[in-house]
Amino acid sequence: MTFRKYLVLAGITTFSTAGDSLLARxxxxxGGISLHHLSGLLLVILNPWVALGILCLLTFFSCYISALSWxxxxxxxxxxxxxxxLVSFIGRxxxxxxxxxxxxxxxxMIAAGVGFAAAGPSVTPSRHxxxxxxxxxxxxxQEMSS
Amino acid sequence: xxxxxxxxAIGLIILASTTADVLLAYSMKxxxxxxxxxxxxGMLALIGRVLSTPTFAxxxxxxxxxxxxxxxGLSWGNLSLVVPASASLTFVxxxxxxxxFLHERVGRRRWIAALLVAGGVVxxxx
Numbered sequence: 001m002t003f004r005k006y007l008v009l010a011g012i013t014t015f016s017t018a019g020d021s022l023l024a025r026x027x028x029x030x031g032g033i034s035l036h037h038l039s040g041l042l043l044v045i046l047n048p049w050v051a052l053g054i055l056c057l058l059t060f061f062s063c064y065i066s067a068l069s070w071x072x073x074x075x076x077x078x079x080x081x082x083x084x085x086l087v088s089f090i091g092r093x094x095x096x097x098x099x100x101x102x103x104x105x106x107x108x109m110i111a112a113g114v115g116f117a118a119a120g121p122s123v124t125p126s127r128h129x130x131x132x133x134x135x136x137x138x139x140x141x142q143e144m145s146s
Numbered sequence: 147x148x149x150x151x152x153x154x155a156i157g158l159i160i161l162a163s164t165t166a167d168v169l170l171a172y173s174m175k176x177x178x179x180x181x182x183x184x185x186x187x188g189m190l191a192l193i194g195r196v197l198s199t200p201t202f203a204x205x206x207x208x209x210x211x212x213x214x215x216x217x218x219g220l221s222w223g224n225l226s227l228v229v230p231a232s233a234s235l236t237f238v239x240x241x242x243x244x245x246x247f248l249h250e251r252v253g254r255r256r257w258i259a260a261l262l263v264a265g266g267v268v269x270x271x272x
């Protein structure tokens with residue numbers, strides 16, 4: 001794992017958290033959307049908070065597909081999970097949402113799961129040739145042994 | 147009714163996100179390391195190669211469904227429930243899907259991580 005790759009993973013966490021939080025802020029303005037007025041879902045992108053959230057999520061997406069080009073899906077996804085913990089903190093601090101002690105334990109377990117997966121190799125040799133990466137066998141061996 | 151709508155949205159987000167993630171991961175593995183491609187052939191060639199992958203477009207479509215399901219869910223449920231619950235359950239569904247469809251070697255470490263995350267989600271939903 002190079003510094004550039006760690007930077008990409010950090011970008012995934014940061015921009016997904018910022019994007020989700022901005023979307024939530026915008027959706028609080030619009031209120032509940034009824035199943036009978038689904039056109040409201042298309043118009044919410046005109047809300048500045050939602051628009052800014054979408055911009056952050058687009059940046060997240062660029063980092064995400066970049067990471068998927070050199071790491072396993074089952075490695076990249078846990079690395080993004082740190083964002084869920086951040087988003088809960090933002091929900092608590094920014095929106096005064098009540099988070100029960102049980103929910104805090106849940107958040108800690110998610111964080112532990114993330115750490116567990118992130119400590120392993122980022123890419124494993126595929127069992128199927130059709131989804132083989134361009135990553136060299138030497139690089140995979142180095143990742144597996146780290 | 148608010149809770150029913152929020153959980154229905156969470157279910158839809160999980161299904162659409164898992165489909166999107168598997169399709170995007172498959173596409174990007176086909177494309178190869180984007181950093182290397184950018185250096186070798188330039189940005190335009192890289193974008194062209196990504197966009198010309200059919201499964202990438204299907205992945206984007208599934209992501210769009212997941213995005214609007216998220217907006218729907220956020221309009222009915224709390225941020226600290228909808229986002230962690232849907233995203234974490236998607237992670238578990240992805241571990242299964244990655245093994246079946248992408249043939250990734252999901253070892254003991256990654257399964258334990260999936261179970262920890264799943265347990266965390268159950269506690270968060272109580």
